[in-house]
Amino acid sequence: MAAVGKDVALDMRQLVQRGFDHHERGRLHDALSDWETALRLDPRNHQVRRLVEFARQRKTEIETGQHTPASRRDTVESPIPQFLAALTERRSEGIHISDDRKSSSVVSETIEDRETPQHDWTLMAAQMTNKAAGNERQNDSHDDEPSGPDTLEDLNVQPGDVRASTTELIGECRAALNENRAGPASLAGELALQLAERAPPPGLDDLIAPSLALFERAFRAFMGNPHTCPIRAIATETIADQGLDKRAAFLMSRMDGLTSIADLIDSSGMSRFDAVRVMASLKRAKAIDILPPM
């Protein structure tokens, strides 16, 4: 008869979980310590071994400057609104965004009677590339400066402008994808969707519907190997500040280092498109890290 001993598997799982909690709060050292202890309890456990290897590698990357963790401030900047702010500023000098980050309201005139400016898509693409690569993270010293709007809802973009911008973003998405630049392709797709979602009636369905497959390919390419397993890299309570919604929080709650991207999408309760889109937003915001396949 098997005797009931201490449940090592339970202890191990608790340590793994506590490691996740440390990791998402930026305490990589403590996370590594817990995962190493868990590995000592169950040296053959492949999942825990992956976590230890990931944490050790990440530690080295941080020490050598190869990786910049997501900001641990209350508000973690998402590259999307910043990018849009830049776009809007170029387009409509008349727009003035409130300095008040909390309200983020548009307080000045619209661009109604102004000439549509030429868009510098080369610059945008470069910006997108940099953002996607995580090389342009805003640091704390910028807190005092007037900042861009938090969401696209705060932007006053005119209908004609929305259509033109969306068309160009779709083109950028396609071009980037063809050039294997998954990050910019994914970002361009996301921006096109966000613009279209806020377009006044009759909307931009005629533009967006034929492009959904393209966007999905871009998001999937950006996520990479669907058998890799995401884990939370920031605390879930902070993601609303980045314009991410409760669906992102839900997906994050499912991430246990064991469930692959493909399985997360399948078990998300969302449409595949929505799930991969939200997942891409999480990756872009550095809200998740990716472990190799099980």
Added chain:
Amino acid sequence: MAERVIGIDLGTTNSCVAVLDGATPTVIANRGGYKTTPSVVAISESGKRLVGHIAKRQAVTNAENTAWAVKRLIGRPWTSPASQAVKAAVPYPLLEGPHGDVRIRLRDQVFSVPEISAYVLQEMRAIAEEHLGQTVSKAVVTVPAYFNDGQRQATKDAGRIAGLDVIRIINEPTAAALAYGFGKKIDGKVVVFDLGGGTFDVSILDITNGVFEVVATAGDTFLGGEDYDKRLVDWLVQGFAKEHKVDLRSDAMAMQRLKDAAEKAKCDLSSVRETEINLPFIISTGRNQAFHLHRVVTRSKLEELTLDLTERTIQICRLTMEDAGIRAEDLNEVVLVGGMTRMSKVQELVGEFFDREPCKGVHPDEVVAMGAAIQGAALVDAAAAPDMLLLDVTPHSLGIMVAGGHFHRLIERNTTVPTAKSHVFTTVRDDQTSVKIVVFQGEADRAEENELLGEFVLSGLRKASKGEVEVEVTFEISADGIVSVAAQDMETGAEQSITVTSTSSLTEGEIARMATENQDHMVAARAEEEVEKERQRIEKLVDEAEALLPKVEEILAGTPFGEDSLDNVRLILDDARMAVERRDAGGLEQVAEPLMRTLNMFRGVVDSGRLRSS
């Protein structure tokens, strides 16, 4: 290597697989390190079949396409009160099958109940095969002691669809007692108190000289751990509504997270006095203002919320003991089975009622599978469990309908199986040339109030006055609990018989088709896995080659190995990258060899470049 027989506890909410490892029953953990796997099957939006933890984790958000607790339906006719009660309680659609059985619609596919159970059995089989490193085709599967013939047969059918030869069906309490008594001398009466995720069963066994006899069994198929979870979820929902004026019930994702968290908290409270439930950003307002749920729950609060549920189990125990004429002092042991018996309040009330400390010698959620594994090993190798003999009882009386619609019992309930009983009947009308044997199972005196198991006709009887022609009816129940009925004309020796397959079970053709379809599904899934492995291998090669490319370009600049050649390798890399992204099996196969050649060339060029520079 000798074939191993696995023991599977096919539970209502969780399943468990074990194997006898030498002389020790060992429970096998799944990939996630869990020793139990949810008995949940879902079909995702993409049509993918999800089984186990992954299916459970989306059960609320994909409620209409997630089948759980199908054990309550297996082998039951569509019209049975149990089927209708389940229909009212579950969000996934049930429909009537072609044989008056129950079918389940998940997305655009309709499944029989044994098919859904088969997917769970198959998952357990896969877990065992991965652990053992060999194919497994034989299993012993456990069922509740009260399962009737149709339910047992349907469970066997599920095994066949899963490609498993179910060599024996045994009762869960018997399996539990078997694991409990394995390797030690126990005699006397043992109560098995089994409070699982979805059902409660109590059984009293008499164990004498290695013979396990179930003398009484009862339970409630709608009482288990999920009811406890639900109480906690309700409490959390009410608390949140009071605090934030937001109703979480309207949000499936929030409810999924709550359900998961409540179950975890309940489990934690078995070992700690209080625990935190922390669900950040569980819901938001229109302006994406995040609400977080944070609550401390104590063990005493959980006990207070669920006391009536625990008391209900004790009430069922009381009735069962009275029914069997057994007093607490007659008992030798109380064995706890099912994850819910880890709850200290359950242990306390059980201890008080039976007036003894419950036995804690075995893991409650593993013991049934362990018993099945022991029985499996004993069936293929008597030396694995010497002197072990299992005797189960039939949980319901068996008989036929006689004149006036009365029920004539041939085998009384709690009769030890295997068994056979005969009885001679006579014709009831003059010149009656045939008799219809209608077989029922149950305890009511009116035949039609019992469960119909099957019917057949014995014809060709001699024309004679009523009461003159005699027909002998024989009932047999096998060790699996499967019923056969034969009727013989005592004058001519003419005989008709049936192996009772419940009116709601599948036909042979259907089982074969479902087994083939399932096999095809598994082959396709494996092929996809192979493509994925190859895709990952090629992707790594491409990554390495692309990383080396700038260096190679630099070294080869201005050499006879010119730009044309580099263009060629760039094309190879592009093709490989495209095949990787498209998961194109043919493309991956085509690029593998040229890609490997390219990479070897790159490595050679870079190495020679290094040598030159040094």
